[in-house]
Amino acid sequence: MRTPPNERLTPDIAEASRPRRAEPEERCPERRCILSGETGPREGLIRLAVSPDGLVLPDVQAKAPGRGAWIGVSRGELTEALAKGRLKGALSRAFKTGALEIPADLPEKVEDALRKALLDRLGLEMRTGALILGTHRIAETARGGAVSLLLHASDASEDGSRKLDQAWRVGSDREGSGLRGTVLPLDRAALSVALGRLNVVHLGLADDGAAGRVSGLLQRLLHFTGGSQAASTDDVPASAERRIDDTNT
Known part of the structure; x- marks a missing residue:
C-alpha cells in the first residue's frame, strides 16, 4: 500500500503494509517425533502442548499458542514411553523445562x-x-x-x-x-x-x-x-x- 505524499507512515499503516512473518512451526512443513526421531508431514503427527500451569495435553488441531512437541508413535509406544520416563525426558528437552505435569491417561486423551x-x-x-x-x-x-x-x-x-x-x-x-x-x-x-x-x-x-x-x-x-x-x-x-x-x- 502506498502512502500519499507528506503523510506520515503511522504504526497502524506500517503494520498493515508489512508482510506477516510466519511462525517457526508454520514455516516448516515437516515435524520430528520427539520419541522416535523420525520426521514426517505435520498432518501425520500429533502435537502436544503445555497449559499455563504446566499440564501436557494433546493439541490434535495444532492451534494452541506457544511451543509444541510432536509425536508420531502408536498408543502402545506412547504408553511404554510414559511408563519408562522417556516421554518426560523428551518433553523436558522439547519445552526446555522439567516443570511439566504429564497425565497418566495421556494416551487415552x-x-x-x-x-x-x-x-x-x-x-x-x-x-x-x-x-x-x-x-x-x-x-x-x-x-x-x-x-x-x-x-x-x-x-x-x-x-x-x-x-x-x-x-x-x-x-x-x-x-x-x-x-x-x-x-x-x-x-x-x-x-x-x-x-x-x-x-x-x-x-x-x-x-x-x-x-x-x-x-x-x-x-x-x-x-x-x-x-x-x-x-x-x-x-x-x-x-x-x-x-x-x-x-x-
Missing part, C-alpha cells in the same frame, strides 16, 4: 481427541452436503461413480459392507481390483450420536476434497490405535488418491 476430531469433521462434511448416508443412497451414488471414499462402522455386517464395496468398484471402474471401503474404529452407536441420525452404519464421501480431509484424520487415528491404514493408494479411486496426496503436502 490423545485417542479421544483424535476420535473427536474425526467425528467433528464428519459432522462438518454432512452439513456441507458432502457426506452420504443410507445404504440404498450410497449404493446408487457409488454405482454412478460419485463416491470418493467409502467408510463402514466397526460393527457393520460383512454382507452389507461387501455389497457396497462391489458397487463402489463398479462405479469407479475398478472391478477385480480389491477396492473396498475402510472400516472405522467407531461403531454405529458412536457415529449415530455424533451425526444426529439413527443407525449410521455406512458413510460415503461424494467429494474428493472431503475425502482427503476425512482420510487424513482417519489415517492419524488408525496409526495411533494400531489399526489398518485407511485409504492406501490401492484402496481409493485415482481422483481421490490425488486429493489425499495434496492434503499431505
